[in-house]
Amino acid sequence: MHLLPLLLCALLIPLVAQAEPQAPDAERQAELETLLYQDCGSCHGMTLRGGLGPALPRDRMNEYSVEALSHLILSGIPGTAMPGWGALIDEADARWIAEHLQTDNPLDTVDSQE
Numbered sequence: 321m322h323l324l325p326l327l328l329c330a331l332l333i334p335l336v337a338q339a340e341p342q343a344p345d346a347e348r349q350a351e352l353e354t355l356l357y358q359d360c361g362s363c364h365g366m367t368l369r370g371g372l373g374p375a376l377p378r379d380r381m382n383e384y385s386v387e388a389l390s391h392l393i394l395s396g397i398p399g400t401a402m403p404g405w406g407a408l409i410d411e412a413d414a415r416w417i418a419e420h421l422q423t424d425n426p427l428d429t430v431d432s433q434e
Contacts, residue, residue: 344416352409352416360417363401368427372401375430381421389418 344352357366363373370376381389393414396404405414 342412344412348413349416352413353420355409356417356420368425369430375427376421376425377427377429378422378425379429381418381425384418386415386418386422389421390414393417 357368360373360376361368363371364376365371368376374380384392390411391414392402394404394406394409394411396402409417
């Protein structure tokens, strides 16, 4: 009778203890940066100042959590031109892009100069 709680714990602990995805290595980060400024830049502008898609300044990106931005990157936005990139990148890659947009983004605000 006392085995049931132990069995449940053994089954649930791996689900609860899932680690965050491992950050991409330096080579992959360079590839992701190229993806961001070229592929994403084809809609959001090569300098992220906007175009077909909205501008992506750091101050705007920091209004969202890394998780929310990652989800948006992976899944896209239905009914808009924003595709989901989940077939081409994984969760760790999407998190790196989201964090880059929030911290290393050269565009501080839409009004800032590069």
